[in-house]
Amino acid sequence: MAPLDGIAMPSPSSPLLPDERLAAGAARLATRYTGRFGPETVLGLIADSYARLAEHAWIRTHLVVPAERLTAERLDALAHAQALTDGPTSCAVRVQPERGPLPDGRRPPGPPGGPYIGQALTEAGVDLADAYPKPLTEEVVQAADIVITMGCGDACPVVSGCRYLDWPVADPDGAPIAVVRGIRDAIDARTTEFLTQLAP
The missing domain is CATH 3.40.50.2300 (Response regulator)
Structure with missing residues (x-):
């Protein structure tokens, strides 16, 4: 899977996730989208989703769950756009x-x-x-x-x-x-x- 436009893909040696609690969500999503998107794509999107939500949030304590949900929606949309799923x-x-x-x-x-x-x-x-x-x-x-x-x-x-x-x-x-x-x-x-x- 090619890197997404505007999304920085992680390298194995660099920390990517702005909140370590995002790792569990990234693992769930990587399993859910096995065969469609690689773990690197999922990691890049969940980190980007968190950053986008945090940009407008006054309180960032509870952004982990919405970041996972937003990432799932983005992956679904990306799959649809790439004609990997019917919708x-x-x-x-x-x-x-x-x-x-x-x-x-x-x-x-x-x-x-x-x-x-x-x-x-x-x-x-x-x-x-x-x-x-x-x-x-x-x-x-x-x-x-x-x-x-x-x-x-x-x-x-x-x-x-x-x-x-x-x-x-x-x-x-x-x-x-x-x-x-x-x-x-x-x-x-x-x-x-x-x-x-x-x-x-």
């Missing part, structure tokens, strides 16, 4: 990593969505139990046929062959709950209309 046509949505509270319990200034985004989604019946903030990675974009951004600009990966749509959506940062609900409903309406257009 449905997919859409990619960028999710801005949200910063958690500061050690003293205060929220940091300007966390995406403010304190109401989770409340607004729960009110709409969205199950957030397995949700976690994550960046949009190159592998996910490569596996997608359609990429929908919401004011992403140059921060999102661009891959030739993908269809790109940008939905201008108000920024929920610091907005009161009523405004956040309105943003949620606007996204829901756009999504419903878009799915109707895609339906055969």
